[in-house]
Amino acid sequence: MAEYSIGLDLGGTNLRAAAFDRSGRKLGDISKDTNFRGGREAVLGDIVAAIECLRQQYGATGLAGIGVGIPGFIRMKEGVIASSPNLPYMENFPVRDEISRRLNTPVILENDANAAALGEKWMGAGRDVNDLVLLTLGTGIGGGIIYGGRVIRGFVGMAGELGHITVNPTGNPCGCGNQGCLEKHASATAVTAMANLLHLGENLSSKDVYNLALQPGEAGEKARTVWRIMGESLGTALAVLVNAFNFPLYLLSGGMLPAWDLFAPHMFRVVEQRSATYRATKAETRITQATLGNEAGLYGAAYLPWVE
Amino acid sequence: MAEYSIGLDLGGTNLRAAAFDRSGRKLGDISKDTNFRGGREAVLGDIVAAIECLRQQYGATGLAGIGVGIPGFIRMKEGVIASSPNLPYMENFPVRDEISRRLNTPVILENDANAAALGEKWMGAGRDVNDLVLLTLGTGIGGGIIYGGRVIRGFVGMAGELGHITVNPTGNPCGCGNQGCLEKHASATAVTAMANLLHLGENLSSKDVYNLALQPGEAGEKARTVWRIMGESLGTALAVLVNAFNFPLYLLSGGMLPAWDLFAPHMFRVVEQRSATYRATKAETRITQATLGNEAGLYGAAYLPWVE
Secondary structure, three states: OOOEEEEEEEOOOEEEEEEEEOOOOEEEEEEEEOOHHHOHHHHHHHHHHHHHHHHHHHOOOOEEEEEEEEOOEEEOOOOEEEEOOOOHHHEOOOHHHHHHHHHOOOOEEEEHHHHHHHHHHHHOOOOOOOOEEEEEEOOOEEEEEEEOOEEOOOOOOOOOOHHHOEOOOOOOEOOOOOEOEOHHHHOHHHHHHHHHHOOOOOOOOHHHHHHHHOOOHHHHHHHHHHHHHHHHHHHHHHHHHHHHHOOOEEEEEOOOHHHHHHHHHHHHHHHHHHOHHHHHOOOOOEEEEOOOHHHHHHHHHHHHHHHO | OOOEEEEEEEOOOEEEEEEEEOOOOEEEEEEEEOOHHHOHHHHHHHHHHHHHHHHHHHOOOOEEEEEEEEOOEEEOOOOEEEEOOOOHHHEOOOHHHHHHHHHOOOOEEEEHHHHHHHHHHHHOOOOOOOOEEEEEEOOOEEEEEEEOOEEOOOOOOOOOOHHHOEOOOOOOEOOOOOEOEOHHHHOHHHHHHHHHHOOOOOOOOHHHHHHHHOOOHHHHHHHHHHHHHHHHHHHHHHHHHHHHHOOOEEEEEOOOHHHHHHHHHHHHHHHHHHOHHHHHOOOOOEEEEOOOHHHHHHHHHHHHHHHO
């Protein structure tokens, strides 16, 4: 049996697990609804069962390792989640060691956005580079920084919190304590909130706001303003990232990507205006869409045993 | 003869060169006024003469290598300065190869702030860590990012332009094309400009504004406002850096450091407010003063041959 790896991605909607060979070919996968509300034992049980199922299928002999992507701030050394809005009952619980104990084999834990960035580097839009930044644009905004082909984790494991780059110091208050975080101006939640603020309607989805923006008239104009602010905020944050890293690749992923044609022109205009480094390296610096969609974290989790 | 290295730092005021042994002991140094106005040939001549003088003194046999720190955006692969406000006549000229040709030995070129960060890692405030960020607070603001004990340079060599982090998207226009760069709110030039704007006087030095802030009355109040804005701007930028890197150490250096007691309390207050990562890791995340002063770049340049 050729060597293979198991990755698991615990997302807000689905728990996915899959086995991959070293070349990045997916051998098989499992998916089920995420049961965050079921509490710690239910979530742990689902994680262990999914991995166990794959291991039985492909055998313990060839298993190179297991990676698990989880939303939240992870203290890497301890394998403990320091904070996770989605999984409060996992905080300060020895998640890694508990999964490892039940499976009787080592497990590598990683933040979900970091895992997604690593997945894009392995088999996605970043496979030709060693250094990239990923922004995941969903209900919140996550970030992952890949340098020399590996995740920059920071000394605790909290690096890459790029959704909390300040794009407007007097902007919208964020749950993190800051004001004007990128996440408060460019996530799906932010788009909904801005649409509401402009009296376009309550609880509109980003798709609703997208469709409105295609309409003529005042409502269309307001909806286009939402996407302009969203794109400009991304541009301001990307200018900071380009100036700080001078990496060849910046990827965007997540549920906001279908609105690319509405926000991207504003994003590019602002990056170009705000970053001298971008202007000086425009021919070589790519800001573009990630390609693995919601499977990036799954790929990245599976790649962890081979790269760490 | 034990192995030694030569470092050169081309600063705005002085050109310094020194020989160091592998343990970081300075064997001897040379300093002379910088002659930026003399043009390319004068500057190149000074660089080569200083290095040659040290090499003759300590011998070609034990020379491990030569590092040169220069202000400007450097294209590392080509050894060419892409842009440098202080050295326009060096732009797109093969600086590295020309110095190398005249000395008949390889030379490593590095951005001055990156070299300073590396120097602090080698023999300064960062010697006990492998990952740190340095901000040099002078007439402008430079930055250097050390990861795994080495400089993050980016694919062209322009990484670490942290003086151009946006701290206020509608703030003061910057020469880089952006508005509200950190450099426009927290450099010596910015302090002078803010003091002027508040009618404290024209062309005041940061030291003048510092002394004014110690006085009672309206002028003192205004001067304290300048340092508050300066500290808050640094805090906003540092929050971005702490969130992005989760490194254990952030160093400040440069001519603004003597005003530490006036701006640092505002800086710490804002970092704490704006960065959840800082609050979660406060006991382990240090934001403090660099210790090598204006010799950091010299140390870093000399360390380059051993670390690259």
